Amino acid sequence: MDESPRSPVENAFLAHIMVDKSTLTEDTDFERTLVDHRSVENIHRRTSDTKNFSESACLLRNVEEQEVCKMMNNEMMHAQAPGFIELRDVRKTYTMGETEIHALDGINFSIDQGEFVIVVGASGAGKSTILNILGGMDKATSGQMFVDGKEVSTYTPKQMTLYRRYDVGFVFQSYNLVQNLTARENVELAVQVSKNPLDVDQTIDAVGLRERKNNFPSQLSGGEQQRVAIARALAKNPKMLLCDEPTGALDYQTGKAILQLLQDTARSHNMTVIIVTHNAALTSIGDKVIRVKSGKIESISRNEHPMDIADVEW
Ligand SMILES: Nc1ncnc2c1ncn2[C@@H]1O[C@H](COP(=O)(O)OP(=O)(O)O)[C@@H](O)[C@H]1O
Ligand SMILES: [Mg+2]
Numbered sequence: 423m424d425e426s427p428r429s430p431v432e433n434a435f436l437a438h439i440m441v442d443k444s445t446l447t448e449d450t451d452f453e454r455t456l457v458d459h460r461s462v463e464n465i466h467r468r469t470s471d472t473k474n475f476s477e478s479a480c481l482l483r484n485v486e487e488q489e490v491c492k493m494m495n496n497e498m499m500h501a502q503a504p505g506f507i508e509l510r511d512v513r514k515t516y517t518m519g520e521t522e523i524h525a526l527d528g529i530n531f532s533i534d535q536g537e538f539v540i541v542v543g544a545s546g547a548g549k550s551t552i553l554n555i556l557g558g559m560d561k562a563t564s565g566q567m568f569v570d571g572k573e574v575s576t577y578t579p580k581q582m583t584l585y586r587r588y589d590v591g592f593v594f595q596s597y598n599l600v601q602n603l604t605a606r607e608n609v610e611l612a613v614q615v616s617k618n619p620l621d622v623d624q625t626i627d628a629v630g631l632r633e634r635k636n637n638f639p640s641q642l643s644g645g646e647q648q649r650v651a652i653a654r655a656l657a658k659n660p661k662m663l664l665c666d667e668p669t670g671a672l673d674y675q676t677g678k679a680i681l682q683l684l685q686d687t688a689r690s691h692n693m694t695v696i697i698v699t700h701n702a703a704l705t706s707i708g709d710k711v712i713r714v715k716s717g718k719i720e721s722i723s724r725n726e727h728p729m730d731i732a733d734v735e736w
Contacts, residue, residue, distance in 0.1 A: 504568050505532030506694060512565035514551050525551045527717035533710065536692035538685050540708030542699055547714040549698040550666055557664045558586045570661060587615050591655030593665040597647045599639040605650045606635040609657050616658040625657040628683055644671035652680060656687060662694040681707065682731045703736030
């Protein structure tokens, strides 16, 4: 918290941003400075974080009025049309003794609702780190993350728990199944903490495990366990489904079938599906392709006509 006394400008500013938007009129002083109501809202959003308060007040005080307007307008446009998921200058730094590892070095991207996204890059590029931050399993060192209009990067641990529970389905690279529960029970467990789950048995059928649902993970092959993990995440019917190398343990045909299922689910449920892979052949099936290299975004592209998974060879 900033304990320093506020200047008259800051006080005036604070008074104005607390005012209900509807009470602001054409000739409100702040109207002129801030261009329009939406800018006021934007400033309000920025200043709801007390650390940003003095920063915003300083902006108003120090910068030429025109420049402020230009800046606010830019920000406003950005704030008005955020993607369903938006990352802004996200950094993740690990400190190992004397050395700093920049796992993510200023990442920006935006993803629409229902988009089928392929995040591709070499091992160590930062793909899992991105997915863990998106899934609320890890916190960025700095930067902002917005999901469905909410700034998740400011969430408290309690809000984060609810976010992970209700908004996210996660397929871990290492499956993370509960070993003393059967395949079906693993899926059921996830469904119990979901608001709008899919049918458990239908989802297990869809991943091709009808005959194996009463087996424990130790009785299943790696590929079968991976499919349980996918069914478990899918059955939650989350807003976004995050998959870390979801076909890594699968044979070629099963891998294709699973990707088809994921793509179909994105389409039929308008679910945002993000798949992390090192397999560049998969880029042709994504609506959007985000290439990651050494903790940075190398490129972002869209496929106007994503290929049918059946036609992709690798
Ligand atoms: N907990 C950690 N501590 C230190 N370094 C880490 C940690 N997690 C990941 N890294 C490093 O961050 C970089 C990105 O890792 P990661 O996101 O797992 O890459 P990818 O999934 O693309 O293979 C790598 O250099 C990795 O060694
Ligand atoms: Mg990884």
